[in-house]
Amino acid sequence: MKSFLIVFLITISLSACNNEQQLKMGEEEQLYIGSPTxxxxxxxxxxxxxxxxxxxxxxxxxxxxxxxxxxxxxxxxxxxxxxxxxxxxxxxxxxxxxxxxxxxxxxxxxxxxxxxxxxxxxxxxxxxxxxx
Incomplete structure (x- = not known):
């Protein structure tokens, strides 16, 4: 049970880091996509x-x-x-x-x-x- 909890917390932590990276990549894409004014x-x-x-x-x-x-x-x-x-x-x-x-x-x-x-x-x- 204790090992399941540790694996669960690590998975959530890694998922959170991964989502943050995707969000940052999405923000960068929004900054650079489109024609300049x-x-x-x-x-x-x-x-x-x-x-x-x-x-x-x-x-x-x-x-x-x-x-x-x-x-x-x-x-x-x-x-x-x-x-x-x-x-x-x-x-x-x-x-x-x-x-x-x-x-x-x-x-x-x-x-x-x-x-x-x-x-x-x-x-x-x-x-x-x-x-x-």
Whole structure:
């Protein structure tokens, strides 16, 4: 009977430790799953060239080799920039940090997460900043 009680207490102790670890892992997953917000991105780099569309932040991808080298063609216009802001908390659909108001954003026929802004006849590629 005494040994049964000791085994029972050890089992409960180990189960409690195991549940705590799972809870901590779950909390970490909740912290890191999901797309970063404009505020999170701009808090790390206030000069980042971004825009917001469909609750996803798109980042200028001109320095990403595989995006630059991708053979892409313009699809339909899907967004027009309606305002500029450097304040990440002030971002709503169609807000950009650097793209001028009135800039059209086009989807590409080849890649879903790459969009192209056309400014003064120049194409600028943007990549959706997603995590999780």
């Amino acid at each position: 404009a505020n999170e991105i701009l808090s790390k780099n206030k000069r980042e060239d971004i825009f917001l569309m469909n609750e996803v932040v798109y980042v200028n991808a001109e320095r990403i080799d595989w995006v630059k080298k991708a053979d892409l063609t313009l699809g339909n216009a899907v967004l027009e920039i309606v305002r500029q802001s450097k304040d990440g908390e002030d971002f709503t659909e169609g807000t950009a940090t650097k793209l001028p108001v009135g800039t059209k954003i086009y989807k590409t026929n080849e890649k879903g997460d790459i969009y192209i802004a056309v400014v003064d006849g120049r194409e600028i590629r943007y990549l959706g900043f997603r995590e999780g």
